[in-house]
Amino acid sequence: MAQKLKIYLVNQAGDLNGRFEDSHRQTCAATLKTYFEGVIKGSAKYDSVEVTWGGKQGDPTAFDFVCYALTTNKGSIVAKKSSGGTLGISGSTAVTADANKLMISEVYLRQIVQNGDERSNATTNREALVANCIMHELGHNLLDASAPIVRDVHKMKDGVILRDTDENLLKGTDAPNEADFKAFREGFGRRAQGVKQYTGDMPS
Numbered sequence: 529m530a531q532k533l534k535i536y537l538v539n540q541a542g543d544l545n546g547r548f549e550d551s552h553r554q555t556c557a558a559t560l561k562t563y564f565e566g567v568i569k570g571s572a573k574y575d576s577v578e579v580t581w582g583g584k585q586g587d588p589t590a591f592d593f594v595c596y597a598l599t600t601n602k603g604s605i606v607a608k609k610s611s612g613g614t615l616g617i618s619g620s621t622a623v624t625a626d627a628n629k630l631m632i633s634e635v636y637l638r639q640i641v642q643n644g645d646e647r648s649n650a651t652t653n654r655e656a657l658v659a660n661c662i663m664h665e666l667g668h669n670l671l672d673a674s675a676p677i678v679r680d681v682h683k684m685k686d687g688v689i690l691r692d693t694d695e696n697l698l699k700g701t702d703a704p705n706e707a708d709f710k711a712f713r714e715g716f717g718r719r720a721q722g723v724k725q726y727t728g729d730m731p732s
């Protein structure tokens with residue numbers, strides 16, 4: 529039976545002095561919903577998508593996604609809970625070091641919205657850019673941050689959102705293409721048990 533794909537976004541960044549307030553967050557969520565509606569098109573597992581900035585610890589299942597929006601990587605949950613490795617510039621994804629091996633995805637809003645400088649004005653298409661960075665981290669979440677590795681996200685040559693972003697950061701004018709969608713679909717097919725999400729920093 530097909531189910532709803534739920535994406536829980538957890539805001540721990542406040543509103544970045546008005547540069548990413550509620551209306552921006554809602555636009556970002558709507559953009560992500562459109563992206564993932566492209567992903568699930570023709571999918572047997574999912575028939576609809578919901579993206580919310582709400583939700584509590586007990587809500588997400590292994591067939592949902594959770595992504596934390598932090599101010600900077602100084603508050604990194606990945607750094608605190610995983611067994612190390614370097615953090616990405618705009619976001620990071622890794623499993624918890626404990627036996628539960630829960631998947632943590634996070635993005636750093638000051639970097640994405642203000643190029644890392646709290647005095648800077650907002651970047652072009654900030655809402656789409658945050659959505660793009662979240663989709664990228666969710667690609668790692670599903671495809672290569674734990675076994676089985678479905679696709680090495682940074683080795684993808686044909687994706688727009690799923691590709692090596694280390695030297696060439698995502699832009700607000702980028703939008704996912706069919707290769708991105710296909711990789712997620714492949715991931716949903718290969719991860720029959722889903723991917724257990726880290727919910728420990730959601731409201732209880």
Ligand SMILES: [Zn+2]
Nearest residue numbers: 616664681693
């Ligand atoms: Zn990446």
